[in-house]
Amino acid sequence: MGIGTSIFLLALGAILTFAVNASxxxxxxxxxxxxxxxxxxxxxxxxxLVWNRRRQPAATDEPVEYRRxxxxRDVAPPM
Incomplete structure (x- = not known):
């Protein structure tokens, strides 16, 4: 369920609870x-909670390996 759906449910519930006087x-x-x-x-x-879990960076214990x-240039180009 997303943020929009949650806010919609909150608003709809508040309207039904506090504003509607029907039976x-x-x-x-x-x-x-x-x-x-x-x-x-x-x-x-x-x-x-899901969004906060996604935003945490993935920590690795291994250092990044750099290769040179x-x-x-000693090979002649193909003809």
Whole structure:
């Protein structure tokens, strides 16, 4: 889940919880709103953790190996 989806779930949950005063038989809209907000917060946390893990540089214990490349000029070019 991305950041945009998480923010959308948070907003939709807040609207259902705090702004809608309707009732549907057998369904509590406030509870659905709270569940959507919880899913949005969880999605934001997980997305942040994944993005932070990707941004860490890959550390290697081995030094970078440098090689010197020399061009040979004693060979005649092909005809």
């Amino acid at each position: 549907i038989g057998g369904l509590d809209i406030d509870v659905v709103g709270w569940i959507l907000m919880a899913a949005g917060v969880l999605g934001l946390i997980l997305t942040t 490349v020399e061009e040979r």
